[in-house]
Amino acid sequence: MAFRVLGIDPASFEHLVGLSEEALAALGIRRYTVDAKPGFPDRIEVRDLEPGETVLLLNYEHQPADTPYRATHAIFIGEESRTRLDMIDSLPEAIRIRPISLRAFDAAGEMVDADLADGAALEPLILRFLARADVSYLHAHYAKRGCYAARIERV
Template structure:
């Protein structure tokens, strides 16, 4: 069994409600969702017309050549939403994904590109390998980090 993990609300709540000019000073762009902005905190597609932040986030802080940061969306005022174990949120399942399996040393063990509707099987396959510690899901078209996947209860 696996767990899809949202980014913590606490990492972004200091930005909630700030005026656009203050956010710009922090290199945060403000956009209005077209209904297809996937929030990394709520793990939902933000409703059309909702204020959304586009900002850079370090999703892979391991001290390896795979250390990485990229643009992500976070809804202004987003509440952290942790899906039940074994559940892939629609905002992830509805997109083409790049799935990257990492070991405990933050090195890539395996990777593939898959339709999000089929990702459950690939997650199970990767976690069948004892060398795999966690997975990263990325939205394949733009390469943006979507979520971290861990073994449920781990």
């Protein structure tokens, strides 16, 4: 079974790029200059940003379903990230190098299963979850801080 890993659509963040520190702070957003790699995983391109790049730390609603599993959390968005990751049958390095909490959701947005795996060993878990008829999509979260990483779907 084929799977697709998707980053976040950058269109939702275009209005934030280049805002002043004061304007960002008024929205509860912080700008950082990347000083280490790995360390600042962008959620649009799903890659660790390079030292010197700028990143926005903001709260993002990654699970908008009207269920008890509705969720928001802090994520990094690269200010220069413009191309949403769309990767088939492979995992980006930013996921492969970290422990991942994988969460399986049904079509109504209810969590029906979840498990932890080292990113390098995640593919069998993805395939097992997507083989279930009641699973509609998956969310990968960086397990250490619990931050949303990417959406995974059947192709």
